[in-house]
Amino acid sequence: MLQKVKEQVDGALIETIRQDVWERIRTMDAGQNGYGYDPFGFEPEFLKYVAPPAIALYRHYFRVETFGIENIPESGPVLLVANHTGQIPLDGMMIATAALIDRTPPRMVRSMVERWVPSLPFISKIFARAGQVVGTRENARILLRRGGCILVFPEGQRGINKTYDKAYQLQEFGLGFMRLALATGTPIVPVSVVGAEEQMPTIYDVKSLAKLLGMPAFPITPTWPLLGPLGALPLPVKYRIYFGEPLRFEGDPDEEDRVVGGHVERVREAISQMIERGLEERRGVFF
Amino acid sequence: MKQRSRRPRKERVLITGIGGNLGRAVARRLHRRFEVVGIDRRSVRHMPKDVDIEQVDIRRRRVEDVFRRQRLDAVVHLNIMHDPRSRQDEHHQFNIVGTQKIFELCAEHRVPKVVVLSSADVYGPDPRNDQFLKEDAALMGGQKFEAIRDLIALDMFCNTFFWRHPEIETVILRPVHIVGRVNNAPSRYLRLERPPTIMGFDPMVQLIHVEDVVSAIEKALTPGIRGVFNLAGPSPVPLSFILERLGREPRPMPEPLLKMMLSTAWSLKISDWPVPELDHIKYVCMVDDSLARNQLGFAPSHDLESILHELRPGQRP
Numbered sequence: 001m002l003q004k005v006k007e008q009v010d011g012a013l014i015e016t017i018r019q020d021v022w023e024r025i026r027t028m029d030a031g032q033n034g035y036g037y038d039p040f041g042f043e044p045e046f047l048k049y050v051a052p053p054a055i056a057l058y059r060h061y062f063r064v065e066t067f068g069i070e071n072i073p074e075s076g077p078v079l080l081v082a083n084h085t086g087q088i089p090l091d092g093m094m095i096a097t098a099a100l101i102d103r104t105p106p107r108m109v110r111s112m113v114e115r116w117v118p119s120l121p122f123i124s125k126i127f128a129r130a131g132q133v134v135g136t137r138e139n140a141r142i143l144l145r146r147g148g149c150i151l152v153f154p155e156g157q158r159g160i161n162k163t164y165d166k167a168y169q170l171q172e173f174g175l176g177f178m179r180l181a182l183a184t185g186t187p188i189v190p191v192s193v194v195g196a197e198e199q200m201p202t203i204y205d206v207k208s209l210a211k212l213l214g215m216p217a218f219p220i221t222p223t224w225p226l227l228g229p230l231g232a233l234p235l236p237v238k239y240r241i242y243f244g245e246p247l248r249f250e251g252d253p254d255e256e257d258r259v260v261g262g263h264v265e266r267v268r269e270a271i272s273q274m275i276e277r278g279l280e281e282r283r284g285v286f287f
Numbered sequence: 288m289k290q291r292s293r294r295p296r297k298e299r300v301l302i303t304g305i306g307g308n309l310g311r312a313v314a315r316r317l318h319r320r321f322e323v324v325g326i327d328r329r330s331v332r333h334m335p336k337d338v339d340i341e342q343v344d345i346r347r348r349r350v351e352d353v354f355r356r357q358r359l360d361a362v363v364h365l366n367i368m369h370d371p372r373s374r375q376d377e378h379h380q381f382n383i384v385g386t387q388k389i390f391e392l393c394a395e396h397r398v399p400k401v402v403v404l405s406s407a408d409v410y411g412p413d414p415r416n417d418q419f420l421k422e423d424a425a426l427m428g429g430q431k432f433e434a435i436r437d438l439i440a441l442d443m444f445c446n447t448f449f450w451r452h453p454e455i456e457t458v459i460l461r462p463v464h465i466v467g468r469v470n471n472a473p474s475r476y477l478r479l480e481r482p483p484t485i486m487g488f489d490p491m492v493q494l495i496h497v498e499d500v501v502s503a504i505e506k507a508l509t510p511g512i513r514g515v516f517n518l519a520g521p522s523p524v525p526l527s528f529i530l531e532r533l534g535r536e537p538r539p540m541p542e543p544l545l546k547m548m549l550s551t552a553w554s555l556k557i558s559d560w561p562v563p564e565l566d567h568i569k570y571v572c573m574v575d576d577s578l579a580r581n582q583l584g585f586a587p588s589h590d591l592e593s594i595l596h597e598l599r600p601g602q603r604p
Binding site for chain 1: 414415416417418419421485486487488489490491522523524525528541542570571591
């Protein structure tokens with residue numbers, strides 16, 4: 001009985017995904033073993049549960065527009081380096097969805113998640129099955145060696161949890177991704193997300209409360225916590241995602257921070273220029 | 288007669304803790320190629336006839352006689368107790384002092400090879416773990432689970448010995464969860480008809496068949512092999528997948544509830560599962576076995592199907 005219901009639901013979910021897209025997801029070569037799992041627990045089949053809501057958000061809620069998505073190379077290892085905004089990491093989800101449904105052929109984006117994610121019930125399982133990987137250096141190395149496409153947010157928490165007065169100001173970048181790119185000779189595709197900053201404009205971040213609750217930040221927005229849980233929903237802003245041309249760097253990955261920081265500055269500059277362009281091109285926050 | 292004397296004598300191997308399931312499996316595999324001597328404080332049964340057995344506690348003086356009597360070519364040290372129910376000081380004494388004693392005797396009597404069976408549990412399950420831990424990863428298993436600390440101490444002791452006695456080839460093997468004809472925690476868990484699981488967690492796990500561990504020990508006896516090696520079996524799969532394939536009916540429970548039940552059951556002596564071991568069904572603790580594959584020439588011969596077959600009902604050891 002339960003089995004039948006599950007099959008029906010699965011069937012209905014799959015039907016919401018475009019036929020050719022699902023076909024390519026199903027036959028994706030992610031280096032799975034004979035049982036359909038890759039070493040990190042990614043199961044392409046599982047995307048049928050994650051993709052429909054992600055696609056709905058992508059097409060109808062945030063009405064994402066992409067520019068230059070062909071800059072993601074067809075195959076081989078690549079690092080997508082993006083700005084991180086909007087309190088809730090939906091930007092990562094939207095970039096991954098873009099690469100999956102707006103790019104032909106699609107590419108599976110694996111993002112590097114925080115190290116405490118595996119300690120969250122349900123989320124740990126869903127993230128792993130959907131191809132998210134704990135962000136350790138060794139894990140990234142393995143993925144690149146397997147020809148993977150990795151998404152990183154070098155701003156990390158500094159970027160996503162900043163208040164609205166710093167909107168679209170890039171925060172300090174970590175250097176880890178550049179050392180990884182230098183060590184493995186991986187090209188870097190800069191990515192800029194414009195629009196996500198307005199989904200939860202934060203007036204103030206109550207750091208003491210965040211610490212008490214064990215959360216990375218406790219944002220106060222015009223609607224949260226004023227309107228209760230409903231106020232925590234992101235606003236239906238319009239996302240614009242820009243993909244820049246691949247950048248290649250050469251050098252010693254064990255150089256001093258100053259030298260590696262110089263390379264990082266070039267990536268940051270590329271992202272910042274695309275953000276400028278996006279802000280100029282858009283007509284408003286919601287359309 | 289002349290020809291016979293020219294043939295080299297069979298090499299002699301001492302197996303400590305020969306009475307256990309693993310000890311017996313090793314003895315059965317080695318006794319044709321080697322002359323096998325065994326010690327164990329338990330009484331030993333079902334052993335090939337040509338295996339020489341001494342029933343003695345490893346910490347006793349009499350153990351030295353085994354080394355004195357005839358030259359040993361190798362020692363396989365399996366005499367490591369894992370019993371969460373036994374008294375901690377006794378447990379610690381037996382493992383650490385016993386190991387130290389064996390190593391002292393090996394150094395004194397110039398045994399050229401020592402193989403020690405540690406475990407991948409010394410790394411410990413943790414959310415911050417690399418998906419595949421290398422041999423040089425920190426041994427963090429003891430941060431929550433105290434009973435594993437003597438295995439860590441023992442593992443580190445062996446490492447120290449490795450550097451102090453370069454003339455002796457020390458091999459430390461760290462296999463993942465061993466299943467098959469053994470009676471350890473992972474295989475007992477997988478034999479449960481309705482195993483409890485933690486709701487919302489489903490880590491990737493690696494299993495290894497006991498016969499593959501024996502093969503690795505056999506390979507480790509090859510002259511020239513030394514160092515620490517992780518051992519893993521077939522490619523990893525999620526825990527839920529294994530339970531499904533075994534036809535089990537898992538009972539997912541919220542973690543706080545499961546912890547409470549388990550600690551009550553533990554204090555009432557109904558269950559022998561230490562509560563911190565729950566992390567093994569919550570977080571990953573997997574190893575990178577490429578060193579064993581490349582240097583040791585180890586390759587698991589049992590695939591997941593045959594491992595699961597032995598865990599199915601009616602296949603009790």
